[in-house]
Amino acid sequence: MKTLQDVQNEILNGSKTIRQIVDESISSINDTKDYNAVLRVYSSAIIDECILNAEKMFKEKSHTSLTGVPIIIKDNICVKGEIVTAASKMLENYIAPYDASVISKLKKAGAIIIASANLDEFAMGSSTENSAFGPTLNPFDKQTVAGGTSGGSTASVALGNTVVALGSDTGGSIRQPASFCGVVGLKPTYGRVSRSGLIAMSSSLDQIGPVANTVNDAFTIYNIIKGKDSLDATTVEIDDNKVVNVKKKIGVPFSFINKDGIDQSIKADFESSLKEFESLGYEIVDVSLPSFDKALAMYYIVCPAEVSSNMGRYDGVRYGASAPGKTHIESFSNTRSEFLGPEVKRRILVGTYVLSSGYYDAYYNKAEKARDNVRNELNEVFKTVDVIATPVSPVLPWKIGEKADPMSMYLADVFTVPVNIAGNPSIAIPTKRKLGAFKGSIQLIAPHFGENILHRLSTDFEGLQR
Amino acid sequence: MSLSTETINYLAGLSRLNIKDTEIEKLASELSSIVDYVSTISEIDVTSKHDVLSHNVFRDDAVTVEAGVFKVALLKNAPKTNGDYISVVKVL
Numbered sequence: 001m002k003t004l005q006d007v008q009n010e011i012l013n014g015s016k017t018i019r020q021i022v023d024e025s026i027s028s029i030n031d032t033k034d035y036n037a038v039l040r041v042y043s044s045a046i047i048d049e050c051i052l053n054a055e056k057m058f059k060e061k062s063h064t065s066l067t068g069v070p071i072i073i074k075d076n077i078c079v080k081g082e083i084v085t086a087a088s089k090m091l092e093n094y095i096a097p098y099d100a101s102v103i104s105k106l107k108k109a110g111a112i113i114i115a116s117a118n119l120d121e122f123a124m125g126s127s128t129e130n131s132a133f134g135p136t137l138n139p140f141d142k143q144t145v146a147g148g149t150s151g152g153s154t155a156s157v158a159l160g161n162t163v164v165a166l167g168s169d170t171g172g173s174i175r176q177p178a179s180f181c182g183v184v185g186l187k188p189t190y191g192r193v194s195r196s197g198l199i200a201m202s203s204s205l206d207q208i209g210p211v212a213n214t215v216n217d218a219f220t221i222y223n224i225i226k227g228k229d230s231l232d233a234t235t236v237e238i239d240d241n242k243v244v245n246v247k248k249k250i251g252v253p254f255s256f257i258n259k260d261g262i263d264q265s266i267k268a269d270f271e272s273s274l275k276e277f278e279s280l281g282y283e284i285v286d287v288s289l290p291s292f293d294k295a296l297a298m299y300y301i302v303c304p305a306e307v308s309s310n311m312g313r314y315d316g317v318r319y320g321a322s323a324p325g326k327t328h329i330e331s332f333s334n335t336r337s338e339f340l341g342p343e344v345k346r347r348i349l350v351g352t353y354v355l356s357s358g359y360y361d362a363y364y365n366k367a368e369k370a371r372d373n374v375r376n377e378l379n380e381v382f383k384t385v386d387v388i389a390t391p392v393s394p395v396l397p398w399k400i401g402e403k404a405d406p407m408s409m410y411l412a413d414v415f416t417v418p419v420n421i422a423g424n425p426s427i428a429i430p431t432k433r434k435l436g437a438f439k440g441s442i443q444l445i446a447p448h449f450g451e452n453i454l455h456r457l458s459t460d461f462e463g464l465q466r
Numbered sequence: 467m468s469l470s471t472e473t474i475n476y477l478a479g480l481s482r483l484n485i486k487d488t489e490i491e492k493l494a495s496e497l498s499s500i501v502d503y504v505s506t507i508s509e510i511d512v513t514s515k516h517d518v519l520s521h522n523v524f525r526d527d528a529v530t531v532e533a534g535v536f537k538v539a540l541l542k543n544a545p546k547t548n549g550d551y552i553s554v555v556k557v558l
Contacts, residue, residue: 097539233523297504308481315482317554322545328555329482337484345483346493349474350500352481362508369512407499 002213004065004220007163011058011068018051018068022112025070028161029115035137037146037155039075041115042082050112057110065220067110072156072165075116076123077208078197079103086199087131088121090320090339100197101232102166102208102225109224114162117152121341123168123201124307125149126176126409127398130343135400139181140437144397147177153211154181164221165211170202171299172392172416174209175428179392179441182430184458185211186218189449190423191236193222194229202306203234205299205420215429215458222451244452250277251287251385261411262394269433269440270391276464277389282457287381287388291373295418298374300410301354301367302421308351311336311344346406375422382447387457390415392428392443396435419445427454432465467498468505 010016016024029038041047057063073079076086078096080103085091099107106113120130128136128151136151138144139158146155150167154177157165167174169187178185186209193208200206210221228237252274257267274284316322316335323338325331340348354363381388395412403409419426424445431440442461446454471490474497478485485493537550546553 094543095539097536097543230525233525234520291510294507294510297507300500300504301507312481316545318540318552319543320545325555328557331555332482333484336482340483346496346500348481348483349477349493349497350504352477353469353473353497353501354504356477356480363504366507366510366512367504370507370510373510373512405499406496407503410500410503 003163004069004217007069008065008067018054018112021068022047022051022070022114025114025162028159029156032159032161035139035142035155035159036118036134037136037152037159038072038115038161039085039087039118039133039152040083042079042113046079046082046113050107053107054110054112064109064224066106066224068112069164070112070114070162071106072115072117072153072162073103073113074119074150074153074165074167076119076168076199076201077103077166078199079113079116082116084116084199085133086122087119087133088339088341088344089132090314092132092321094320096197098197101194101229103197105225105227117150117156117165119152120149120343122199122311122344123149123170123173124343124347126172126412127403128152128177129400130341132341137400138397141397143399145180145400147180147397149173149177150185150211151177151180154178154183154185157181157183157211157213163213164217166208166221166225167211168198168206168208169420170205171303171420172413174211175416175426175443176393176413178211178428179430180397180438182439182441183211183213184215184218184430185209185428186222186454187419187426188222188226188451189425190420191234192226192238192425192449192451194227194232194235196229196231200310202303203310204306205303215427215455215462218427219451219455238449240449240452242452244456246453246456247384247386248281249283249285249385250274251285251381251388253289253292253388253390254286256289256292257390262391263396265435266391266394266396266440269431269435270442272433273431273440273442273461274389277461280460280464285385287385289377289381289418291370291377292418294370295374295421296410296414298367298370298421299413299417300350301363302371304347304351305355305364306351307344307347308355311340311348314340343406371421374418378422378424378445379447386446386453388445390443390445392416392441396438415443424448425451425454427458429458429462430465467494468501469494469498
């Protein structure tokens with residue numbers, strides 16, 4: 001079973017009950033335990049509640065395309081009454097007091113919220129190696145990483161635990177693991193999906209998005225979770241049923257892509273993908289995006305800065321783990337030092353530095369202004385092309401433990417990070433080519449709120465990958 | 467190295483983190499290479515006028531959640547409680 005429709009057909013034609021579908025999912029999760037994609041199956045209380053709701057919806061003929069279908073949730077999204085850890089010892093026993101807005105929407109659509117997926121701790125990383133509960137192994141090669149930070153979400157779909165999952169993307173954290181696991185991953189426009197109930201990492205960059213086997217399924221989930229939310233003031237009301245006027249042009253920043261460090265097999269796969277677009281009548285246009293060169297530097301200023309602020313709440317007082325201290329300040333330091341992992345600490349320290357007196361203007365303020373450059377350049381380019389295409393990652397999935405140096409891990413984010421910096425929507429789609437053990441992948445970037453354009457072009461491209 | 471161990475200790479104090487003596491050299495080295503990399507931001511030209519795309523979004527100044535709805539769940543997550551209060555280390 002690969003798609004939402006496959007799962008639902010079995011329910012609708014009576015060959016399986018919802019309960020059986022759910023049990024199969026849980027069996028699959030248990031059978032693939034050694035990949036460490038799923039952190040925990042949710043309690044029977046919530047699963048039973050979801051099943052009852054789904055059965056009711058089918059009976060009343062009010063079902064959606066998601067009704068009765070199990071979905072796995074990245075463990076930084078709150079599900080009421082369930083433990084949510086952000087893959088950190090700090091929240092190892094924390095129970096979410098409310099549903100994230102996206103979870104409420106999924107429940108309303110009749111989805112079965114079934115299990116939580118592994119991630120890099122507090123969504124910081126590019127491989128899921130930073131999880132306090134062990135890395136997630138790549139479904140194609142157990143010695144390599146699944147990608148991150150939504151490695152658990154993408155691996156669980158690739159392993160067949162469920163056909164859909166939710167991830168979150170701050171600098172590529174849905175798209176990159178989607179490419180490493182051979183599945184589809186969509187990062188919506190910033191502001192399109194509510195962040196209420198998403199454990200905050202970098203508030204001007206984070207977005208929740210779907211992981212699926214097909215483009216259509218990814219957009220089905222997207223359409224259910226999107227929307228203005230009074231609980232997230234950064235969400236917007238937008239009419240995205242506008243007719244899309246397709247120019248049939250795809251922009252490629254060739255000089256940026258052809259820099260040193262891109263794996264030759266990835267480059268070859270990308271070039272084949274561009275030829276495939278040409279066979280569909282698309283014109284490939286060389287575009288200039290000079291600000292992309294510095295987007296990674298902007299990101300590794302803005303993101304740690306926001307992280308240092310968002311991590312301030314973990315002090316062992318109101319929730320989370322707690323360590324004692326002689327004074328209250330000592331108890332904060334002891335708590336944070338004992339229960340936060342090394343990458344989280346690194347980012348807190350870098351963030352503190354770039355926000356500190358004497359450095360704020362040169363770093364954080366400058367980076368925030370520089371984001372305009374990326375936004376403006378993209379807006380200019382989108383006057384003449386429908387989407388921009390790039391590879392997703394410059395390197396193939398690496399061996400677990402291989403990238404010990406933080407900077408070398410950061411450099412793997414070059415193609416995905418500029419998108420979050422500017423807030424644009426973007427999708428990673430697998431190609432039919434094999435790069436060693438792995439599938440090729442391509443990234444398409446659209447104008448703000450251009451999810452319709454992404455849907456159209458990715459569907460066209462996907463059609464050639466069968 | 468662009469970040470000295472003194473600076474790391476200063477930042478650690480600000481962010482309420484304890485850095486062990488055995489960790490500090492490695493941390494200073496890692497953070498220095500990160501800061502060196504992001505320092506290339508100085509090469510970018512930015513306009514002095516920053517397009518502030520965000521605007522304030524207010525909600526009505528009204529109660530939206532009934533009192534006590536989350537109390538039990540919130541207190542359950544607190545490391546130490548005393549009745550309906552969260553217990554903390556002495557401040558004064």
